[in-house]
Amino acid sequence: MSRYLDSVCKLCRREGEKLFLKGRRCNGPKCSFERRSYPPGEHGQTPPRRSRGDNFRRQLRAKQKVKRTYGVFEKQFRNYYFKAARQTGIAGENLISFLERRLDNVVYRLGFATSRNQARQLVKHNHFTVNGKRVNIPSYIVKVGDIITPRERSRNLATIQEALEYTQHRGAPEWLEIDTDKAEGRVQGAPVVEQIAIDLETQLIIELYSR
Numbered sequence: 272m273s274r275y276l277d278s279v280c281k282l283c284r285r286e287g288e289k290l291f292l293k294g295r296r297c298n299g300p301k302c303s304f305e306r307r308s309y310p311p312g313e314h315g316q317t318p319p320r321r322s323r324g325d326n327f328r329r330q331l332r333a334k335q336k337v338k339r340t341y342g343v344f345e346k347q348f349r350n351y352y353f354k355a356a357r358q359t360g361i362a363g364e365n366l367i368s369f370l371e372r373r374l375d376n377v378v379y380r381l382g383f384a385t386s387r388n389q390a391r392q393l394v395k396h397n398h399f400t401v402n403g404k405r406v407n408i409p410s411y412i413v414k415v416g417d418i419i420t421p422r423e424r425s426r427n428l429a430t431i432q433e434a435l436e437y438t439q440h441r442g443a444p445e446w447l448e449i450d451t452d453k454a455e456g457r458v459q460g461a462p463v464v465e466q467i468a469i470d471l472e473t474q475l476i477i478e479l480y481s482r
Contacts, residue, residue: 330479333472340469341370342387347410352480363473364464371446371462374401375409377419381449381456382438383431398425419456426454 338348355365370376375391378399384390391409393399399406401417413419421431435451443449444467446460464471 327479329472330475333475334479337367337370337471337473337476340387340471341373341376342391343370343410349480352476356477356480362477366476367464367467367471367473368462369412371467372412372414372458373409374399374406374411374413374419377413377447377456377458380447381419381443382435382441382451383421383454383456385434385437389430389434393425393430398422398428398431413458415458415460417458419458421454 334348338345343351351369352362352366355369356362358365371380375387375394378384378390378394379387383399384393394409394411395407397405397407398421400420400422401411401413403418405422421428425431431454435454439451443456444462446458446462446466448457448459450456464473
C-alpha cells in the first residue's frame, strides 16, 4: 500500500489551515504553519488567479482537506463515498460518519493518541481491542455499543500515558464516552457533523463526485 512520505506540515500549508496532523507539535512554536502559512512550493506566496474553474477548485480543496485530515487515500475515500451514497440519509453526513468511526480516528478522539497518524501506528501494532478482541486494522468501523480499550500489556505504554495526559483537556465528542480511570472508551451514539470541531464542506465533495 502506498504511503505519504513527505512532510505532513506541507499538507496543512496547502489547505491553508491547521489539520493537526502532528499532534502536540501543532500547538507549539515549532509548528510550520505558524511560521509559513502560505502554500508550499516556488509560487506559494503568489495569489492564485481566478478562472472559470474556481468552483471545481473549491470542490477539490474540500475533498483533499477531508482526505488529509483523516489520512486516507483516494481509492479508499472514493469507496467511502459510494457506500455513503447508497445509504439512506444525507450522503455527506454518511461519509463523515464512516470516517469518524474508523478505529484509528476513534483512538485519537478518545485521547489515546495525540494525532491520527500516531493512533494508526498504535492500532497496527496490536495495542487496542474492541469488545475484548484485538483489532489491528485502522480502517475498522466501530458500531454503537463497542468498547475500545488498550490491551492489558499496553495500558502503561509511555506513548498512551503521555497522550492521555496531554489530551485530557480536549475531551471526547458527544458520541463517544471516555473513562480515564479504566482507560476505556465507549461508542454511545452516531457521530454528527455539527459535533466535529472541523469545518468540513461535505456538499462540495458530493458535488465533485456527482460530476
